[in-house]
Amino acid sequence: MKFWNRNRPRNRRRAGGLSLRMPAINWRRLIPATALLFAVASVAGVTRFALDQPVERVDITGRFQRVQALDVQNAVRQVLGGKGMVSVNLDAVGEAVRQIPWVDRVTVARRWPRSLAIQVIEHQPVARWGEAGLLNPRGEVFVRDSRHMPPELPELAGPVGSEAQMTARYLAALPALEKEGLRVSRLRLDERGAWEMQLDNGVQLRFGREQFEQRFARFIAAAAHTVATRAGEIRYVDLRYANGFAIGWRAAAAAGEVRRG
16 A cells, blocks of 8 residues: 655656745744743733732712612622722623613723722603503613602503604603693503503593604694693594594583584
8 A cells, every 4th residue: 555645746747846845944033032922921911910900999970869879889799709900891890780770871991000980870761661660761661660650750551562662752742742831641552553642631632543743743733722721621632634633622512522624
């Protein structure tokens, strides 16, 4: 049995005259370069060891209303363990603090030589979701079983997955309503996609499934002042008409509904 060494042909002519030669290694140059690499690695290791000192101080800042600073301290302490300034994982510290209820955003930074700076931003509730949920301005339900529901917040009710859309629509309508002295107590989106808004003066606004923005603008331009000044006489405003709206009056003498174009 014969073996053919493909790297070194016996007959160079048959191999097409090709000759393979490995470059010579200049050991005199390689040894100093290798020594330099070892020296750099050693210096880096020593530097890391020198900088990786124990964390002696954690500065926590934020406007705390719902979050307890002690809870933040405990979360940071669990992640730190015995890690030093270099070996501590800042992302892990931030993630641990974000698990605390009512914490929205966290920034963590090193402050040499031996401190960490942590800034905590709480969630700001803008509306209620269902019976016990709270929504932030991004439409995220950050609390689902709140024991204390701020009474001044409106209730948003709709299908699962509509939280962001409903929050955005409510916040977009808020400035125009406040300008007219009106406030929302409830915004509802049913399974068919129809919108209804309940004002805190008891008047219901019916927008239907289409053209919410256009119908809301029509309400502000033509009916908001009447609703604000005569709320005790009005049960609802129906805006589901192509070019107008209908007012449902409370008093029977008002002939039930008055349609306005």
